[in-house]
Amino acid sequence: MQCPLPLADYPRVTLAHGGGGRLGRRLVSELFAPAFGNALIDSRHDGAVLDALAAPLAFTTDGHVVRPLFFPGGDIGKLAVLGTVNDLAMCGARPRHLSLSFVIEEGLAMETLWRIACSIGVAARENDLRIAAGDTKVVEQGRGDGLYIGTAGIGEVMAAATIGPRAVQAGDAILVSGDLGRHGIAVLTRREGFALDVEVDSDCAPLWGPVAALLEAGIEVHCLRDLTRGGLAAALVEIAEDGGVELEIDETAIPVSPPVRAACEVLGLDPLLVANEGRFVAFVPRHDAARACAVLRAHPLAAGATVVGQVSARAPRGRAWLRGLFGQARALAMPSGEQLPRIC
Amino acid sequence: MKFVDEFRDPALAQRLAESISASVTRPWRLMEICGGQTHALLRHGLDRLLPAGIELLHGPGCPVCVTPAEVLDQAFAIALTPGTVLCTFGDMLRVPGNGQLDLFAIRARGADVRPVYSPLDAVALARALPDRQVVFLAVGFETTAPATALAVREAREAGLANFSLLVAHVRVPPAIDALLSAPDNRVQGFLAAGHVCSVMGWREYEDLAARHRVPIVVTGFEPLDLLDGIRRCVAQLEAGAATVENQYARAVTRDGNAAAQALLAEVFEVVDCPWRGLGVIAGGGLGLRAAWRDFDAASRYAAAVAPAATAADEPCRSGEVLRGVLKPPQCAAFGTRCTPEHPLGPTMVSGEGACAAYFRYRSPVDHADAMPAAAR
Amino acid sequence: MCLGVPGRIDALDDTAGAACARRGRVDFGGVQRTVSLALVPEAVPGDYVIVHAGIAIARLDEARALETLALLRELPSSGASGQPRA
DSSP: OOOSSOTTTOSBOOGGGGTTSHHHHHHIIIIIHHHHGGGBOOOOSSSOOOOOOSSOEEEEEEEEOOSSSEETTEEHHHHHHHHHHHHHHTTTEEEEEEEEEEEEETTOBHHHHHHHHHHHHHHHHHTTOEEEEEEEEEEOTTSSSSEEEEEEEEEEEOOSSOOSGGGOOTTOEEEESSOSOHHHHHHHTTSTTSOOEEOOOOOOOOOHHHHHHHHHTTOOOOEEEEOOTTHHHHHHHHHHHHHTEEEEEEGGGOOOOHHHHHHHHHHTOOGGGSOOSSOEEEEEOGGGHHHHHHHHHTSGGGTTOEEEEEEEEEOTTOOEEEEOTTSOEEEOOOOOSOOOOOOO | OTTTGGGGOHHHHHHHHHHHHHHOSSOEEEEEEEHHHHHHHHHTTGGGGSBTTEEEEEEEEOHHHHSOHHHHHHHHHHHTSTTEEEEEOGGGGGOOOSSSOOHHHHHHTTOEEEEOSOHHHHHHHHHHOTTSEEEEEEEEOTTTHHHHHHHHHHHHHTTOSSEEEEEEEEOHHHHHHHHHHSTTOOOOEEEEEHHHHHHHOSHHHHHHHHHHTOOEEEEOSSHHHHHHHHHHHHHHHHHTOOOEEESOTTTOOSSOOHHHHHHHHHHEEEEEEEETTTEEEEEEEEEEOGGGGGGBHHHHTTTOOOOOOOOOSSOOOHHHHHTTSSOGGGSTTBTTTBOSSSOSSGGGSTTTSHHHHHHHHSOGGGOGGGSOGGGO | OOOOEEEEEEEEOTTOOSGGGOEEEEESSSEEEEEEOTTOTTOOTTOEEEEETTEEEEEOOHHHHHHHHHHHHTSOOSOOSSOBOO
């Protein structure tokens, strides 16, 4: 579908589009509204009034600053929607409403904004998510990497018991929903300076489906965490510290696809630290581990689910351990900052 | 992956460990030269497969750690010059200069700093951005210097006026010589850096082994390579031998890579140069030959001034770590005032230096390394 | 120093002119990159090379690799007298 806003008049976003005046209104009515389609709650006020939900609410917020804006498997718009869907899913909540805040760099091609907005519309509709509110600001050229998107999301909690690090118990099995590192490698290898030809798309995907499947099967889910920046290592270290548990994973059990593994070898990256966008880690009672795997594997977005470790004990200063290829255990640490290829 | 997975076989690793244990009759101290070898040893816990008598000291084989702070400061000045793009290996981005600034901080101040995988990518960038000056921070050993040489030759052939090099390449044999000559040297056997030797061969190490009576084993980087290198070095020590041996035969020959050496000789000359934490090492560096100095960024940017930066509160002891006389957990600042988030010095920079490797792969409670081996 | 990774030369780059510009496509087990082959003039498609910072620095000798592994397999597999540390 062609961008309804006449591109001949406005091929690029200008400061005036964010000024709250006539051009800003046109951007909403002639670009965003058609792009979001029926996912958009038709409210033009300062805020949206939503129907009460039957269950407790989950609420999340996030900022999206990915570069490049388009990558194999997705774009910043899709990432913004799915990132919010996934944060809510990790609370055991069905995603319902989304708000979007756009900070656009002056000079961004209108066609680019249209493509991203359409991508948001598609992702919202596919996940039954209503876009309830939005805002647009434009900053001077040089401030903004093209586009940043901030989101907030509301979901209704479908899990019977609270899901979180404090619910993790000694003996719990640790599962990952699929192979690691696709998003980080897909994005990094498309950045100039690290070009590698690799048949890897971002694993950017909505996780409510697999989570709902676990809940519907009656699996007692103790904790969920989607794996984003910092990879599996960051998620496990956080859960160990926040939950006060000692946990151990087996290096030989970690699923990594051959091209991701090869890319990590060439660039000197550790797959445990590379970003994902469509994977999560789940903590379930040991007796439910096999069934949880089976339920997840039956879902197309978690077909690679597998057990990678277990919780050894509760401990006041919990740590995450990796049992390596040669039988030695080492403590996992929070990665410091962006994972960059090394030469040394 | 071929030539990789076979050298990570746990069953063979176990045999190697047992073989080393069986051969040891007294304690020995070995040093691995290369940061990549340190990284692999600690990541896989290979040092813990060794019998208690074998102590591994981690050497100055990490160009990230030994690049002089002054060079970093020059890089900051160059990066902040308008119209300039500074290209660098990712490893260098968190290394502090003389103060507490690093290239990340410089980028946050508006400098165009871009990590690249290869100096050839920096040349490609110079072609793509004819209106900008592209400078490549050329660090690394003899392994990496050929890539820099290829890059500058390509730049000359393309007639690029907007490409230059900030050269800080270093040579391994003079550093080993200096280390072994130091009065407090504790190293009894060496694992030489396999890929340096792929380029240079091992001829230069024969004189070192003979003069200092120290076995030197050219060693690869996979777990089996490292254990095999240690096994051979220990076997020599037990036998009282002191020769150069090649564990990494699949990638190293005695004479090395002739094409690479010819290229190095064309572009570079041997110079004295300071190694961070170790002082000036005679013949320890490579500098551009006169015919190539039109690509020298230090001259092109002679007027650029580094930003003022506050010095760290306490001096970093990385020099002692690099010489193997101090283990990272033995440093009072380790893990407290000095962490990968705020390194006091280069050896704590994420992933590459010995301090960072210890921090990442060993938690505070398993610092049995802080105790001398005999006391364990 | 020296993150060097083995890769297999798939094809030489036709566009290369002089020897110093010799390039090829190298496969690292599912990932490919164009790599400078200027310093391994004897290497041909099918050969494995060690690649560091975008250039091939050595040709891998498969026979030597097999020899090294064979030597390791000859080591005794049990009955060691030393105690590895935990």
